[in-house]
Amino acid sequence: MYLRLTDEQKMIKETISKFVKNELIPFENDVLKNEREGKPGISPENLKELQLKARDFGFWGIDTPEEYGGANMGNMMMAIVRMEVAKTFVPFKFGGSADNILYYANEEQKIKYLIPAINGDKKSCFAITEPDAGSDTRNIKMTAVKEGNEWVLNGEKSFITGGNEADFVMVIAITDKEAHRATGRDGVTCFIVDRVMGWKSEYIDTMGEWGPAGLVFDNVRVPEDNILGEINRGYELGLEWIGAQRWSVGAKAVGMAERLLQMAIDYSKERKTFGQPIADRQAIQWQIADSAVEIEAAKWLVLNATFTLDHGEDNRHLAAMAKLYGANMGNRVVDRVLQIHGGMGYTRELPIERWYREARLWRIYDGTDEIQRMIISRNLLKGNVKVGQFV
Incomplete structure (x- = not known):
C-alpha cells in the first residue's frame, strides 16, 4: 500500500x-x-x-x-x-x-446533447425525485405512455439541481406499471427531454443557497429516439448517476471543513478573553483537535472509495460510508467553528452561517443519512462485506 x-x-x-x-x-x-x-x-x-x-x-x-x-x-x-x-x-x-450517464447516449444523441453539454452550449439536469418519492423509488408516479412513435409524459419531479437553468432533462418515468409495482426498480425508463418540448420548472425556496426546481410534465410528447439507454432499464442509470454524487458530498465536506478549521485556528489566536488568546483554552484546543481528526478520517474514506472505483471495483459500500461520515463531519465542524467565533460566527459578516446552512443539506440529498446506514448495515448483515476486510 x-x-x-x-x-x-x-x-x-x-x-x-x-x-x-x-x-x-x-x-x-x-x-x-x-x-x-x-x-x-x-x-x-x-x-x-x-x-x-x-x-x-x-x-x-x-x-x-x-x-x-x-x-x-x-x-x-x-x-x-x-x-x-x-x-x-x-x-x-x-x-x-457532462453528466456521467449522458455517455450512454447513442451516436445521434451524443451529437445533439452530449457534445453541446461538454462544450457548454447546453445545460442538463437529472430528475428522479418526486414529491412522494425520494429514496423510496417504489413511490414514483410519473408515467410515460407510448402513442405511435412518441411517449407522453405526465407527472412532477422535485428538488432537481439545475432544473431552473437546464436546456434538457434526463428524467425517469414509469413505462411498465406491472414490472415497477413488482420490484420498485424495473419498468422505468430514462428520457432525454428538451425544455422546448413543454416541461416547466419552478424555483423551490430553501434555507440555503441551493436553488432546486420543481419540474412539471403535462402531456409532454417525447420522440422514441430520445430514450437514453434501454427501455425499462432507467433505474440502473439513476443508480449510476446518484452513485457518482455520494462520494462527492464527502469530498465537498472535507474541503469546506479544512477552510473553516483554519479560520478557527487563526481566530482563536487573535481573540482574547481574560487577557489570554482563546487558543490557550483547553475547550477550544479540543474542538480544534477533534475537527482535525474527523476531517482526516473523512478524507481517507473518500479517497478509498474513489481509488476503488478507479480500479473497476464495486465501491457502493465505501461510497455510502464516505457520504454518511463526510456529511456529518462537515456539520460537526461548521458547528464547532461557529461556536469558537461566538456571536461573530452567527452574523452574516462572516461566511460561517452560510456554510452552516449549506452543510445541513448534505445529510439529506443524494441519499439521506438513514439510507446510507441502511446500505452499510445491510451489506454487513447479509455478509456482502465482512467486518475487518479491506474493501
Whole structure:
C-alpha cells in the first residue's frame, strides 16, 4: 500500500489550490452580497470567464474521456480537486464536462446533447425525485405512455439541481406499471427531454443557497429516439448517476471543513478573553483537535472509495460510508467553528452561517443519512462485506 500522492497529483492539487485562492476566493464578498439580494451568487459572464481562466491552467473537461477532448483525471483526482474547490463557497464548476450517464447516449444523441453539454452550449439536469418519492423509488408516479412513435409524459419531479437553468432533462418515468409495482426498480425508463418540448420548472425556496426546481410534465410528447439507454432499464442509470454524487458530498465536506478549521485556528489566536488568546483554552484546543481528526478520517474514506472505483471495483459500500461520515463531519465542524467565533460566527459578516446552512443539506440529498446506514448495515448483515476486510 502507498498512501501518498504522486508528484503529478501533488502538482495538480497545488495548482488547483492557487486557482481557488487567486481567482475564486476574491469573489466571495460579491457572492454573499448577491445572494442576500436574492440574485445568483455569480453571473453567467463571470462564471464563463473563470472557466476560461481554469482552461488556461489546464483544467477543462477534467472528468471527461480523452476521446471527447477531456483530461480524464479519474475519480480519485476528481475527489482531490473537489476538496480544493470546496474551500470556497463561490458557485464554480469546471467547464468541458457532462453528466456521467449522458455517455450512454447513442451516436445521434451524443451529437445533439452530449457534445453541446461538454462544450457548454447546453445545460442538463437529472430528475428522479418526486414529491412522494425520494429514496423510496417504489413511490414514483410519473408515467410515460407510448402513442405511435412518441411517449407522453405526465407527472412532477422535485428538488432537481439545475432544473431552473437546464436546456434538457434526463428524467425517469414509469413505462411498465406491472414490472415497477413488482420490484420498485424495473419498468422505468430514462428520457432525454428538451425544455422546448413543454416541461416547466419552478424555483423551490430553501434555507440555503441551493436553488432546486420543481419540474412539471403535462402531456409532454417525447420522440422514441430520445430514450437514453434501454427501455425499462432507467433505474440502473439513476443508480449510476446518484452513485457518482455520494462520494462527492464527502469530498465537498472535507474541503469546506479544512477552510473553516483554519479560520478557527487563526481566530482563536487573535481573540482574547481574560487577557489570554482563546487558543490557550483547553475547550477550544479540543474542538480544534477533534475537527482535525474527523476531517482526516473523512478524507481517507473518500479517497478509498474513489481509488476503488478507479480500479473497476464495486465501491457502493465505501461510497455510502464516505457520504454518511463526510456529511456529518462537515456539520460537526461548521458547528464547532461557529461556536469558537461566538456571536461573530452567527452574523452574516462572516461566511460561517452560510456554510452552516449549506452543510445541513448534505445529510439529506443524494441519499439521506438513514439510507446510507441502511446500505452499510445491510451489506454487513447479509455478509456482502465482512467486518475487518479491506474493501
